[in-house]
Amino acid sequence: MPHRPAPFRVTTHGGPSAPRLARAGAVPAAVVLGLVLAGCSGGSPAPASAPASSTLALAESAEYTTLNPLEQPLGITGKMYDGLVRVGADGVLEPGLASAMPTPDEDLTTWTVTLREDVTFSDGTAFDAQDVVAAYTAVRDPAYGSPLATDYEMVESVTAPDPTTVVFELSYPYAGLPARLTLGVPAAEALGASVADSALASEPVGTGPYEVAEWRRGDSLTLAARDDWWGGTAQVTTIHLVFVPDETARAQRVRSGEVDGAQLSPLTAASLDGADGIEVVTNPSADFRAISLPSTLPFFADARVRVALNLATDRDAMVEGILQGDGVAVSTPFTPAQGDAWSPDAAFEHDPDGAAALLDAAGWTAGPGGVRAKDGVPLAFDLMYFADDTLRRDVAQAFASDMAQVGVEVRLEGVDRPQAVAGMRDKAFVLGGGDMPYDPDPQVYRVLHSAFAPYDEDDAYSNPSMYADPQVDALLDTARREPDAAARAATYRELQARLIADPPMVTVFALEHTYVARGLDAWDGVVPVVEPHEHGVAWGPWWNVQEWTAR
Amino acid sequence: MTTLQDAAPPPGARTTGSRTTGSRASAALRLAGRRLAWALPLVVVISLAVFALAAVSPTDAAASFLGARDEFAGAAARQGVEGLLGDRHWLASWWEWVVGAPGGDLGWSTSVRADVGAVVAARLPWTLLLMVLGLALAAVLGVVLALVAALRPHGVLARVLAGGLWALSAVPSFLVATTLMAVLSLGLGWLPAGGLTDPGAPVTAAQVGRHLVLPVLAVALSQLPWIALHLHRATTDQLRTTSTEAARLRGVPERRVLARHVLPGAAVPTLAIAGARLPEVVAGSVLVEQVFGWPGLGQGLVQAALAQDFALLAAATVLLTGVALLGGLLADLALVRIDPRTDPDAL
Numbered sequence: 001m002p003h004r005p006a007p008f009r010v011t012t013h014g015g016p017s018a019p020r021l022a023r024a025g026a027v028p029a030a031v032v033l034g035l036v037l038a039g040c041s042g043g044s045p046a047p048a049s050a051p052a053s054s055t056l057a058l059a060e061s062a063e064y065t066t067l068n069p070l071e072q073p074l075g076i077t078g079k080m081y082d083g084l085v086r087v088g089a090d091g092v093l094e095p096g097l098a099s100a101m102p103t104p105d106e107d108l109t110t111w112t113v114t115l116r117e118d119v120t121f122s123d124g125t126a127f128d129a130q131d132v133v134a135a136y137t138a139v140r141d142p143a144y145g146s147p148l149a150t151d152y153e154m155v156e157s158v159t160a161p162d163p164t165t166v167v168f169e170l171s172y173p174y175a176g177l178p179a180r181l182t183l184g185v186p187a188a189e190a191l192g193a194s195v196a197d198s199a200l201a202s203e204p205v206g207t208g209p210y211e212v213a214e215w216r217r218g219d220s221l222t223l224a225a226r227d228d229w230w231g232g233t234a235q236v237t238t239i240h241l242v243f244v245p246d247e248t249a250r251a252q253r254v255r256s257g258e259v260d261g262a263q264l265s266p267l268t269a270a271s272l273d274g275a276d277g278i279e280v281v282t283n284p285s286a287d288f289r290a291i292s293l294p295s296t297l298p299f300f301a302d303a304r305v306r307v308a309l310n311l312a313t314d315r316d317a318m319v320e321g322i323l324q325g326d327g328v329a330v331s332t333p334f335t336p337a338q339g340d341a342w343s344p345d346a347a348f349e350h351d352p353d354g355a356a357a358l359l360d361a362a363g364w365t366a367g368p369g370g371v372r373a374k375d376g377v378p379l380a381f382d383l384m385y386f387a388d389d390t391l392r393r394d395v396a397q398a399f400a401s402d403m404a405q406v407g408v409e410v411r412l413e414g415v416d417r418p419q420a421v422a423g424m425r426d427k428a429f430v431l432g433g434g435d436m437p438y439d440p441d442p443q444v445y446r447v448l449h450s451a452f453a454p455y456d457e458d459d460a461y462s463n464p465s466m467y468a469d470p471q472v473d474a475l476l477d478t479a480r481r482e483p484d485a486a487a488r489a490a491t492y493r494e495l496q497a498r499l500i501a502d503p504p505m506v507t508v509f510a511l512e513h514t515y516v517a518r519g520l521d522a523w524d525g526v527v528p529v530v531e532p533h534e535h536g537v538a539w540g541p542w543w544n545v546q547e548w549t550a551r
Numbered sequence: 552m553t554t555l556q557d558a559a560p561p562p563g564a565r566t567t568g569s570r571t572t573g574s575r576a577s578a579a580l581r582l583a584g585r586r587l588a589w590a591l592p593l594v595v596v597i598s599l600a601v602f603a604l605a606a607v608s609p610t611d612a613a614a615s616f617l618g619a620r621d622e623f624a625g626a627a628a629r630q631g632v633e634g635l636l637g638d639r640h641w642l643a644s645w646w647e648w649v650v651g652a653p654g655g656d657l658g659w660s661t662s663v664r665a666d667v668g669a670v671v672a673a674r675l676p677w678t679l680l681l682m683v684l685g686l687a688l689a690a691v692l693g694v695v696l697a698l699v700a701a702l703r704p705h706g707v708l709a710r711v712l713a714g715g716l717w718a719l720s721a722v723p724s725f726l727v728a729t730t731l732m733a734v735l736s737l738g739l740g741w742l743p744a745g746g747l748t749d750p751g752a753p754v755t756a757a758q759v760g761r762h763l764v765l766p767v768l769a770v771a772l773s774q775l776p777w778i779a780l781h782l783h784r785a786t787t788d789q790l791r792t793t794s795t796e797a798a799r800l801r802g803v804p805e806r807r808v809l810a811r812h813v814l815p816g817a818a819v820p821t822l823a824i825a826g827a828r829l830p831e832v833v834a835g836s837v838l839v840e841q842v843f844g845w846p847g848l849g850q851g852l853v854q855a856a857l858a859q860d861f862a863l864l865a866a867a868t869v870l871l872t873g874v875a876l877l878g879g880l881l882a883d884l885a886l887v888r889i890d891p892r893t894d895p896d897a898l
């Protein structure tokens with residue numbers, strides 16, 4: 001990728017003077033007056049006395065609904081908050097507010113965390129163990145309404161024996177806890193009664209590297225580096241995040257130099273690569289897409305049919321055609337992001353002839369109209385996808401076309417969320433996954449375990465195939481209780497072999513998230529990371545912007 | 552004209568200029584009062600309808616509240632969110648809203664997690680700025696185009712204009728907006744593609760002015776056809792009236808004839824229609840705001856509707872209704888002012 005380096009736009013800035021949202025009402029009147037009196041001749045004032053500072057402007061695809069870390073983990077809230085544990089380069093977990101990685105007892109039910117001592121919140125108050133206890137109490141409290149509540153159901157109690165120690169007591173042994181300790185910790189007093197009315201939604205009080213300087217509703221969010229962050233003051237001192245829902249407009253605003261980067265689809269990103277110092281940056285993720293195969297449908301009771309559908313799926317063509325190559329074909333919910341726990345061998349080849357033979361052997365033979373049937377039942381089913389999600393639509397179409405090749409009829413149905421939930425019992429669905437890729441357990445447990453098999457309209461997306469395999473259950477439960485990392489990874493690899501023999505669904509690929517950026521050459525410390533399902537410009541090359549140093 | 556009317560008052564005639572300026576003014580006041588009195592029950596009915604429609608709409612409030620996390624929330628978390636949002640009857644929610652609203656308590660928005668009053672205060676002014684400037688521009692362009700076309704009724708320009716305007720009137724406003732963006736911003740790079748200011752720039756007249764051009768143009772272009780076409784029709788009629796001919800025969804310069812005789816007459820039917828079209832202008836600017844990322848109330852309205860955010864939805868709808876009502880009233884008052892034949896009491 002040849003490109004010439006373009007330095008970040010460096011502006012002199014009078015420092016964050018923290019005007020928050022409320023005053024916006026008076027502004028338009030002043031603007032009208034200004035337009036009338038001064039015409040359009042007014043210039044933007046540029047206070048020149050302050051020291052130079054580096055400013056980054058990024059285009060985000062949607063405005064944030066909330067900045068509460070108990071509602072919106074990782075991503076944008078990671079700029080204002082730290083967790084006990086944080087995500088490091090290549091997605092490796094490292095200590096954040098903890099002075100060392102959390103240590104478990106022998107049976108993984110008691111985890112002890114020692115805290116850093118030099119930490120203050122953005123409102124100037126000191127951080128201590130009570131703030132951690134309050135955060136983890138609130139996130140588990142149904143009345144607080146955190147969408148993450150389910151993720152902490154293994155936690156029985158959180159206590160602070162002293163101001164720098166926190167102890168997590170679990171109701172069952174759980175090896176994956178460190179990944180769950182990435183939760184951002186707000187000041188206890190700022191939590192509020194629930195996510196719906198907490199002031200944290202718009203006024204963060206965190207220990208993180210940045211604080212909110214201004215939030216212009218519907219337009220932009222400006223972050224300013226804190227000069228008292230425990231990690232040292234960031235050299236990129238100001239980050240402007242402008243909300244640009246339209247992808248073409250985002251691309252244009254990067255090209256024109258108005259912003260330094262944006263998240264774009266692989267196709268649009270490729271069209272900008274190399275133009276005016278713009279480079280395409282991709283980060284791996286465990287963000288997979290899969291087609292559920294509901295066990296309520298008669299033909300999916302037979303594992304041979306599920307294997308055949310997997311063999312008939314041309315994953316490489318989907319990665320090339322739909323993702324422009326920015327992704328990895330995978331055959332189970334495990335992805336390369338799971339590191340040692342990933343088994344590259346547990347994969348289906350594209351083998352439509354083998355699929356046809358397997359279907360014949362299972363008794364599903366060619367019937368009228370080219371659709372296979374057995375005992376008068378056609379091998380035909382409905383496949384739902386979120387109608388507003390073009391990526392899932394493309395996956396659904398490619399899958400249906402692959403299935404048609406082997407005489408399986410897939411009827412596509414674009415749905416909204418209530419329809420998806422209602423239809424999940426007896427219709428296939430294009431599932432998304434990978435919201436917590438930093439440990440294998442959250443990546444796969446709810447997708448595969450039979451405890452989530454019974455259809456529940458409050459939990460329709462967990463195990464949408466209603467898949468139950470005692471061997472898979474046993475391996476999942478063994479792995480989450482295994483203290484030894486190598487043994488744990490081996491158990492997960494064994495599990496993947498089982499998932500090839502008795503596939504719960506047709507997993508097609510894991511995405512690489514694509515971004516365009518300019519000016520990265522001016523900085524040291526730009527390194528890749530593994531991204532979760534939800535992403536935006538808080539990720540991409542900018543995920544650790546607080547640690548960059550000027551070259 | 553005034554002296555003529557004062558000298559010969561036709562007794563009892565309601566529709567001619569029988570009234571003195573004073574009584575016309577008080578009649579105009581009565582008109583305003585009547586409209587405002589009507590507005591109150593209308594607002595009540597509209598807010599009631601908003602709550603009822605939102606309640607029966609198929610959108611899932613908890614799923615909207617969870618957003619992208621919906622797929623990963625799990626049963627316990629979803630039940631927690633459902634508990635927060637509550638399953639109160641929509642009538643109870645409406646009643647709470649209606650009781651609080653007059654005191655300024657517009658409630659709490661679940662979709663943006665903020666006080667509705669603050670959201671409205673931050674956003675409504677930007678919507679008003681966009682609509683007022685858009686309509687003003689449309690009116691100015693409309694007058695010019697209508698006059699040009701009317702003066703040369705068989706000229707090529709007139710035909711092209713009429714054809715173009717009819718075509719334009721069939722184009723929805725969001726398409727006008729995206730086309731403008733594609734050409735003037737993405738294609739030629741003359742103007743910013745959206746937002747209120749450049750990233751991080753202070754909110755100054757110069758900044759906002761530059762970012763206002765495309766949205767205002769989009770609103771203006773989508774409103775221009777009906778203004779220009781109605782004006783054109785009315786102007787053509789006015790040009791042929793005996794009073795216009797008489798003025799010409801007296802040697803009044805053409806420019807003066809247009810300004811004093813033709814335009815005021817032609818404005819009357821156009822203004823009358825303007826009042827009726829205003830709600831559509833409001834709806835159109837909602838889409839324009841979406842396209843250009845303009846931080847107005849329209850964007851908030853769309854968000855609120857998708858999220859079953861009763862409080863914000865009701866406030867936004869009622870306010871935009873209020874804008875439409877007020878606009879209609881202003882159009883009628885202008886009519887009363889321009890056309891002495893208009894009877895304020897009959898409007």
